[in-house]
Amino acid sequence: DILSGHGVLDDPHTVLVDGTPKTAEKIVIATGLRSHRLDISGSELAHDSSDFMNLSAMPKRLTVIGSGYIAMEFATMANAAGSEVTVITHGNRALRKFNQDFVEKIIDDLQKRGVK
Numbered sequence: 851d852i853l854s855g856h857g858v859l860d861d862p863h864t865v866l867v868d869g870t871p872k873t874a875e876k877i878v879i880a881t882g883l884r885s886h887r888l889d890i891s892g893s894e895l896a897h898d899s900s901d902f903m904n905l906s907a908m909p910k911r912l913t914v915i916g917s918g919y920i921a922m923e924f925a926t927m928a929n930a931a932g933s934e935v936t937v938i939t940h941g942n943r944a945l946r947k948f949n950q951d952f953v954e955k956i957i958d959d960l961q962k963r964g965v966k
Contacts, residue, residue: 911935917940917943919948922937944957
């Protein structure tokens, strides 16, 4: 289910959405952030996350700029769909805000699957 409204985590399996409790084994919170457009020459040729989600077919090769949560999620989906995927990071680590022990496992798995 996709719910809209003011949400408050009540316990590990309950979110109050506008005061109405919704329970689930697992809860995903999507904050609705907007894509960041690069201020570089040629950026008009790049696609954002909305464009990615609306592709009618996955391209043979795809480069993902960034290594945050959404970027890595799209890299995983494109790879699973058969694209040759390259991820370009700004810093020296992917998913910098996440537990790096888990991130290393994710990166190792993606590399084994052919993501560069």
